[in-house]
Every structure is written in C-alpha cells, then in structure tokens.
Amino acid sequence: MSRKLKIRKGLDIRMAGGVDDLAAVDAPQSASYAIIPDDFIGFVAKPAVKEGDKVSAGAPLLYDKRDEAMKLVSPVAGTVEAIVRGERRKILRVVVTPDGGDDRLTHAVSVKDEAEARNLLKNSGLWAMMRQRPYDIVPNPDAVPRDIFVTAIDSAPLAVSPAAYYNDTETLEAAVALLSKMTRGKIYIGRRADGLVADISGAEMVDVEGPHPSGNAGVLIANISPVNKGETVWTLDLATLWRIGRLMLTGSVDFTDYVALTGSEVKTPKVMRTVIGAAIASLTDGQLVPATHHQRIISGNVLTGVTVGTDGYLRYPYRQITVIPEGDDVDEFMGWASLSPRKMSQSRTFPGKFLGRVFRPDARLLGGRRALIMSGEYDRYMPMDIMAEYLLKAIIGRDIEKMEKLGIYEVAPEDFALGEYADTSKTEAQKIVREGLDYLRKELE
Amino acid sequence: MLDKVKPHFQEGGRLHAFHSVYDGFETFLFTPRSTSTSGAHIHDSMDSKRTMIIVVMALVPCLLFGMYNAGYQHWVAIGAAEKPFVSLMLYGFLAVLPKLVVSYVVGLGIEFAVAQWRREEIQEGFLVTGILIPLICPIDTPLWMIAVATAFSVIFVKEVFGGTGYNIFNVALVTRAFLFFAYPGQMSGDKVFVDTDAIAGLGEGTVVDTFTGATPLGQVALQAGEQSVTITSTVGSDPVTTSDMFFGLIPGSFGETSTLCILIGAAILLFAGIASWRIIVSVFAGGAVMSLIANACSTPLYPASMLSVADQLCLGGFAFAAVFMATDPVTACRTNVGKYIYGFLIGAIAIIIRVYNNGYPEGAMLAVLLMNAFAPLIDWCVVQSNVRRRERRMKIKITDNE
Numbered sequence: 001m002s003r004k005l006k007i008r009k010g011l012d013i014r015m016a017g018g019v020d021d022l023a024a025v026d027a028p029q030s031a032s033y034a035i036i037p038d039d040f041i042g043f044v045a046k047p048a049v050k051e052g053d054k055v056s057a058g059a060p061l062l063y064d065k066r067d068e069a070m071k072l073v074s075p076v077a078g079t080v081e082a083i084v085r086g087e088r089r090k091i092l093r094v095v096v097t098p099d100g101g102d103d104r105l106t107h108a109v110s111v112k113d114e115a116e117a118r119n120l121l122k123n124s125g126l127w128a129m130m131r132q133r134p135y136d137i138v139p140n141p142d143a144v145p146r147d148i149f150v151t152a153i154d155s156a157p158l159a160v161s162p163a164a165y166y167n168d169t170e171t172l173e174a175a176v177a178l179l180s181k182m183t184r185g186k187i188y189i190g191r192r193a194d195g196l197v198a199d200i201s202g203a204e205m206v207d208v209e210g211p212h213p214s215g216n217a218g219v220l221i222a223n224i225s226p227v228n229k230g231e232t233v234w235t236l237d238l239a240t241l242w243r244i245g246r247l248m249l250t251g252s253v254d255f256t257d258y259v260a261l262t263g264s265e266v267k268t269p270k271v272m273r274t275v276i277g278a279a280i281a282s283l284t285d286g287q288l289v290p291a292t293h294h295q296r297i298i299s300g301n302v303l304t305g306v307t308v309g310t311d312g313y314l315r316y317p318y319r320q321i322t323v324i325p326e327g328d329d330v331d332e333f334m335g336w337a338s339l340s341p342r343k344m345s346q347s348r349t350f351p352g353k354f355l356g357r358v359f360r361p362d363a364r365l366l367g368g369r370r371a372l373i374m375s376g377e378y379d380r381y382m383p384m385d386i387m388a389e390y391l392l393k394a395i396i397g398r399d400i401e402k403m404e405k406l407g408i409y410e411v412a413p414e415d416f417a418l419g420e421y422a423d424t425s426k427t428e429a430q431k432i433v434r435e436g437l438d439y440l441r442k443e444l445e
Numbered sequence: 446m447l448d449k450v451k452p453h454f455q456e457g458g459r460l461h462a463f464h465s466v467y468d469g470f471e472t473f474l475f476t477p478r479s480t481s482t483s484g485a486h487i488h489d490s491m492d493s494k495r496t497m498i499i500v501v502m503a504l505v506p507c508l509l510f511g512m513y514n515a516g517y518q519h520w521v522a523i524g525a526a527e528k529p530f531v532s533l534m535l536y537g538f539l540a541v542l543p544k545l546v547v548s549y550v551v552g553l554g555i556e557f558a559v560a561q562w563r564r565e566e567i568q569e570g571f572l573v574t575g576i577l578i579p580l581i582c583p584i585d586t587p588l589w590m591i592a593v594a595t596a597f598s599v600i601f602v603k604e605v606f607g608g609t610g611y612n613i614f615n616v617a618l619v620t621r622a623f624l625f626f627a628y629p630g631q632m633s634g635d636k637v638f639v640d641t642d643a644i645a646g647l648g649e650g651t652v653v654d655t656f657t658g659a660t661p662l663g664q665v666a667l668q669a670g671e672q673s674v675t676i677t678s679t680v681g682s683d684p685v686t687t688s689d690m691f692f693g694l695i696p697g698s699f700g701e702t703s704t705l706c707i708l709i710g711a712a713i714l715l716f717a718g719i720a721s722w723r724i725i726v727s728v729f730a731g732g733a734v735m736s737l738i739a740n741a742c743s744t745p746l747y748p749a750s751m752l753s754v755a756d757q758l759c760l761g762g763f764a765f766a767a768v769f770m771a772t773d774p775v776t777a778c779r780t781n782v783g784k785y786i787y788g789f790l791i792g793a794i795a796i797i798i799r800v801y802n803n804g805y806p807e808g809a810m811l812a813v814l815l816m817n818a819f820a821p822l823i824d825w826c827v828v829q830s831n832v833r834r835r836e837r838r839m840k841i842k843i844t845d846n847e
Contacts, residue, residue: 013487228839302486324486328478335476336494345490349499349717363480367492368472368566371610374496375721375779387831389779405832413484420485424493425610430484 002199005190005223007210009383011346011418013157015302016358017263017322019271022164024258027274029100030282032081034093035061035072039316040128041438042137043072045091053080058105058124058253061094067141073125075255075276077103093313096277106251117181121244124253129240129316131217133227135437136412145234147185147225152197152238153208155215156301158262159320160271162238163196165258171245172238176202178248179241183234189241190220197238213383218415222384227410237317257318261287263302264360265295265323280312283321294326296363303417304430327362335366346422370425378419378429386411388419392429395436400443403436413437465560469567493609497572499717503710504576504769507700510693512537514703515584516648518639518696521680522658523650532647539644541699544579547588551595552578559604570609570616570775571599577617577769580700581762581810583637586624590631594623614817615776618810625810638663638696639679656680660696662761662799662807668748690759701765704758711768720772723784728767731792732758739800749800763795766809776817780827787823791816 037045044065049055055074064070074080078098086092107124111117121127122141132139139145152163166172179187186204191197193207206224208214217235227233239257246254255276262269265288272283280297288295298305299315302322306315314321332338341352344359352359378388386407394402413430420429471477473494481488516533552571560567578595598619603612624632631637639658643649659667661676668674676685679696689695693703701707714720736757739750749757758764771777771791778787791812798808805811 015487226835226838228835228842231842296480296486298486304484305486307486322486326480328480330476330478332476334474335490336473336492336498338490343490344487347489347491347495347718349495350490361487363486364476364488365479365481366476366488366490367494368477368568370493370568371607373493373570373610373774374719375774375777376781379781385831385834387780387828390828405835406828407831407835417485421487422489422491424489424491424496426488426492428483 002205002207004193005206005208005214005220007208007214007219007223007383009379010155010211010213010381011422012155012211013302013344013421014356014358015157015264015344016360017266017269017324018158018358019160019260019262019269022160022271024165024271024273027259027272027278027283028285029098030274030278032095032097032279033074033076033078033275033277034095034279034313035074035277036093036313036315037062037072037091040072040138042132042135042140042441043070043128045072047083047091047094049080049083049094051080051083054078054099055080055096056101056103056105057255058107060123060125061096062091064141067122069119069122070127070138070141071123071125072128073105073253077101104252107247109248109251111178111181114181117178120178120247124247126240126244126247126253129243130234130236131412133218133221133233133235133412134409135441136414137437137441139232139234143232143234145183145185146227146231148179148183148187148234148236149217149220149224150187150189150203150236150238150241151215151217151220152189152191153215154237154301154319155212156303156320157212158260158269158322159215159301160258160260160262161192161194161196162258162319163191163194165271166238166242167197168242168245169198169200171242171249172197172200173202173245174248175241175243175245176200178244188220188224189238190215190217210383213381213415213418216412216414218410218412219383222386222410226385226407229404229409231409237319239317239319257314259283259314259318260320261323262320263298263323265289265291265325274314276314276318278314280308280314280321281310283314284310284323288323291325293329296324296326298322298324302361303421304414325360325362327364330362330364365426367424367426369427372423372425372427374424377423378416381418381422382415384410384415386415388416388429392416392427392432395432395439398436398439400440403440408436408440465565465567466557469557469560472566494569496719497569499719500573500714500769501576503713503717504573504580504700506706506709507580507703507765508541508576509534510703510706511580511700512541514693514695515540515640515699517694518584518679519641519648521678522639522641522652522656523648524653524680525648525650536644536647539647540584540640541579543588544582544586544591544699545576547591548578548595549575551592552599555596555599555604556608559608563608565608568609570603574599574616574620578620581617581621581698581765582624583632583698584640585637587631590624590628591620594620594627597623610775612775613821614814615770615773618770618814618817621810622814638698653680658696660761661685661690662749665749665752670745671748672745674748674751687753687755687759690756695760698762698765701762704764707764707768714768714772720768721774721777721784723781724772724777724788725767727785727788728771728792728795729758731789731794732763732767732796733792734789735793735796735800739796747800757796757799761799761807762809763792766795766813767792770809770813771816776820778820778823778827780824782830783820783823783827787816787820790819 060071416429515537795812
C-alpha cells in the first residue's frame, strides 16, 4: 500500500561533480576511525573505554550519562588510540585504530517486548543513529514515538539515492518489525517511485515526487502528520533502517557504508564502499583535482554538511563527501554587477539561470550580512506549513511562547538550509534554528 | 591598490576613523572573500547590493523621462513653438542634478557617519532612497528643503530604528511627506510643478500670460460644483487626454508623470523577482475598484469622482507608488496573503483621499504611509491564522484520543 506526495516548493541546485556510475568501488582500509559525539546532539557522552583498550566492532566507546544502555559504538575491531578532549574536558572524538580482524560484538536479537527492543537498539548503537522531533536530537532514552518516519530519499545537491544500496526487502522488513514494537502509530517510508525500494510489510510507503527538500524527513512529517506540542516522532534514514534489519538477521551491526564522493573538485565522482567513521584521507587521497587554490572538504552535502580537513573523519549521517573550492583566494571585481553565466543564482538577473549548465560554486557568502530585507525567500523553499521568517525572528528574540506557536517542534535546521542558500541577506538560518532548539530544550527539560 | 592602503584603516591605523567607508568601497569594488562558517556552504550570488542596484536601474526610465518632461513643461510655459530634444533633456538634467547630489550627499553622509559610529558595514539601502527622493518631489523644490527633509527622515525614520531593514515607514515617502507638511506653501499649489526659470542660459523666455502651472489633479480639485471635469494643459485650453496622462507629458512630480516609464520599471522589477507582483497587482486592483465606486456615485461636490478609472490610475503618483513605494519589502507586508490586503487597501485609500478630500488632491503618498503603519498588523493576523491552524490541529488530536 502506498500513498503519493507531490512537493512543488523547493529547488534542485545544478552543481558540477555528480556521480554518473552508481556502482560502488571499495575504498582503501582507513588508518583510523573516529566517533564524534558532536554528531549526536542530545547524547551526553561519557567514555566507556580507556586509551589502549582493545575493542571489537560494535563494542561501546561512549555511553550516555542519563541512560547507560545508550551507546556509541566502535565501527571496527581494533585499539582505542585516543580520546581527544577539548575545552572543559568535552570529548571531541574517540579514535580507533583497526587491527584488521573481524571480531564483532553479537547481540541476542530474539526480542519479546518493547523494553527488550529498546534495549537492543540502545546497546547496539543504532538508537543514536536515529533522530527525534522535537529538537532534532538523538531520541531521549524514554521517548515513545507517535510515528516513525524513514527517508529512503536523499534529495540534497549531488547526493546519491540510498535506495540503490540499502534496498534488500527481507532486511528492511526485519527492521520494520522491530520498530513497530516501539510505536502505536505508523511507520512511514518516504521513497521515490522508481521501484528500488519495494513495499515493506508493516510500513506505509509514501511515493514522494519533487525537488529538494522533498527527501527531508521534515517535509514528510509536515505533509503527513505534523508534530504537535507534547508529541515525539522519530526519523531515520534508509541506511539506519537497513542496519537495524541486518542486526535482526545476523545478530551484529553492519557498519558497511556507501559514501558518494562528489563535487567539482573531485576528479571522478563515485560511490565508495567504506565503514562508518573512516578517515577522510582514505576516501579523498588521489581523488581530488590538483589545485593551487584552497579546497573545502565537506562531510555531507553543500547545504547541511560539516567542514572537515583532510585529517578529519567521515561524519554522521555518513552518506556523502562534497569537495568545492573554498573561494577565499578569489578576487572578483564588482561581483554584484556581474553578468557572467558562471554565477549561480536563483535570480533571473543572472544569465546562468537560463542556461542549462551546471555550476561550480565556492564557499563564499557572495554578499554582506544584512537584516532580513526581501520577504518570502524562505517560504519559497519550505514545503511545510511554517512561517519561516517569523519563526526565525521568534528564535532570535528567544520568545518561547512564540516559537511554540509558530511550530518550532516541527522543524530541524536542515529544513531551513535551502532558504539559507537563497537568502540575499545571508542570514545564518540553520545556526539560528539549532541554537533555538537547544535553548528551548534547556529551558523546558 | 586597495590592499596597499588597507593597514591605515585597520585597528590602530591612522585612518581607522574611516574604516566603514573603506569597507564600503572595498566590498563595492571586490566581492568579499568571506566564506561560510556555519550552515549552508554555498550561497546564491544575489545579494542586497545587486538588489538595490536593480531597483535603481528600474527607476532610470522614469528619471530620463522626468528630465525630458521638465524641459518640455518649461518650453510649454514660455510658449516656445519649437521644442529641441537636446535642449529639453539638458534643461531637465541640469534641473535634477543638484537635487540628486543633495539627496545622496546628505543621506549617504548620515549613513556613513552612523555606520562608522556603530562600527558596522555601510549598508546600501540609501542607494534607492537617494534616487527616489528627487523623483517624487516637484521640480521647483528648493535644495535646502530637500536637504532638511532627507536628513530628518534618514535619522528619525531609519537610523533610530536600527538602519536598513528595520524601518517601519518608507524613508523616501517620509521625506516627501515632511516637505509637504512642513512647507505646505512652497510644496503644493500651482507654482512648484513647472520650472519657469532658465537654467544656465537654457530656455530663456517669458512665461506666457495664460500659464497656470496647475497639475491635472490640482485642476480637478478646483472644479467643485461643475457638472463635468476638464483638464487642460498648463497654458490654455488644450484638453489633456488619457494618452497624455499615460505617456506623461503633464506637470507633476519629477519622475511620477509617465505611467509608461513606470510600467517599464515594473517590468524590470518583476522580471528580476524583486518587487512583489502580488502588491503591484492588488494596488492597481484596489485603485480600479475604488475609482469605479467613486464614478458610480459621482457628485459635483467631489469633482475627482468624475474621472474615469484609466485617468485615476494614470494621474498623480498612483502608478509610481504602486510600483516603487508599496513594494518596498521592508515596510510592506511580508506574508503572501498580507500582500494582497496591503496592496488593495493602498489602492483604495489613495483614491478615497484623492476623491473625497478636495484640500489634498493626491492621496497615494499618504495611503502608502498609512498602510506602512498597518502592515505589521495585517501580517500579525495572517501569522495568527497559521498559529490557530496549529492549535486546532492539536485540539482535534486531543479530542480523538479521549
């Protein structure tokens, strides 16, 4: 059974550096792997290991202070090389050097009831791979979801559909069977109607059509059943659902990860098979266009990803690396007056808008930060019933009542990403929303 | 070159006091190299500089036509049979140039000083305001008045609210309103809309005896009690037709007379996606509806009620206000539904003031300013409907569960 969802608002940004051949190639073994607690907002990390400890794949590296069953686990078997701390002893990352072995932690997967199901997910580390709304954080230990939303689409710029890799029906059905123990509501799976993901029994399939952000969980929720105050929903991507299924079928977590290496600075964009938390160097060495200018390596897509250096690690949600020019060494004379067809814009005043070509944008803001001047720029890219500008202003004013009334519980920073791209005032919308969500959580919890 | 002098303007440099000015020039000449540090890594090439420049470009047809018309009206006034194009343009150019210079020097001067004082980047909002001010003022407005009015509105309407993007009222319109209410003697009536003096030896001649200098709306306002209205040219009995009003060879504020040039500007703004078509369309709709109503119950008591819809929309500052004033995104409604209401009311109120207040023949300026004040209220109602939708959704949920 499936329903259809047609999204009209939004934009597919035309960028150079997309993947042509979806066949995955094996990435070389990474010298080290890292788990970064900052990727798991809401997870209060405490170390479960010491430097030098031997760990197997799936063994806990960090646990949550509020609920020791909740873990972040090692993606490989090896030795804990370092627990890197920052200011006020905050854990920045736990680095594991692989020993090449195939030693993996197995879990008892015959779960009888909800409590056992929850414990299995928490202990396997897969709980932390999910997100909850409100707040767009790792689900709270006692959170009971009204519904669960799975996205089998990645509509972000240059992203590759996860449906091409994590589509085994038996595996996905096993995962849905487990998740359905945890909600009295429904499990929705948003997919493209391209037949890659078959109907999964136990879940309601949603065939989503339309430009980015049609693949975002927020859009799925907003158009099916928005989050009300006091309700919690969970969101996860297809890869996480697949990992839950693999856990149910094999007893251990499968950390295999398909990463799309994309962007205009990549020689041949391709999909690489690696493991969660791999070092960026293992994926980009020899793959980038040799350049004298600076390059920005982003773990993730250009709208929501995290800047990482060549010494960084693959970050959650472990799907994509994008490399674009940094642009901080470009001298552009009177760029605001440019009529160059190479300038990327949604404005019809740039001829590039009309030519069907792809662009090679760099990371410059291309303008000064201003107060919000033009109106409606966010609404155009947000297929949700949210008054984006007013919500942003309520957040900036730290007005909790207004934030609630305007639907802050329904949104995640990524829902504002496309608007942030188009905003002529160059507002840091995602940062504002993230800070607003954190502020609200601190005040209300 | 810029990089060489840069150290002087940085903290501790000799010219640090002018660093905002330096930044202003640097970002004007070169796209800033600052890159994204949070959120989206890429940004659209559109920025507020380009936005403002496009509005200025959209105003150029009105400016050029205003020059020609200023010359034309002068040549008409002196009764010249020949109207040499180059002389007309040059006359208009010389008439408007000092006003442009005064408006920009005063406005930008204040903006630069405030930016420097707040240690902020110079913002480009005044680029548009500075050209709007001469365009909406009568040709004979004394320069010192423009200077005083510009200073007043930039300081009290914009900077005290926090600068570009925070003002409640349209800065250019407040300048015009300030002139109108502070110097009513000099700013209305028949004397100011046609320049009767020669400029730099151009257009020497004596004003003909029949010259009145009254604008069409000014003439209409004086015809109370007549059974029909007649509009004539400034020097006699030639009737002014609707097409004259559309093309704009009539006396009026400098850049407002030609509906055609305003529509060219509107086309530029709409193509660029800068002005809201919702607002422009609904201002004209509101004006047309109100004109029809006024026309249906026309009375000699209010002579302007006898004007046709087309005349109402072409005359005075109506079209200019619809395209360039009502669409100012900062002072207009920001919600889509709000824009329809806001625009419609501007159109309707402009005609109401024009028709039913003989003392003040033009209402577009006051209508826009009035709706500027009400725009946040309209938006509040629209946002409130979103809030209520959310609350209702929750209530239904709760009753379902009970």
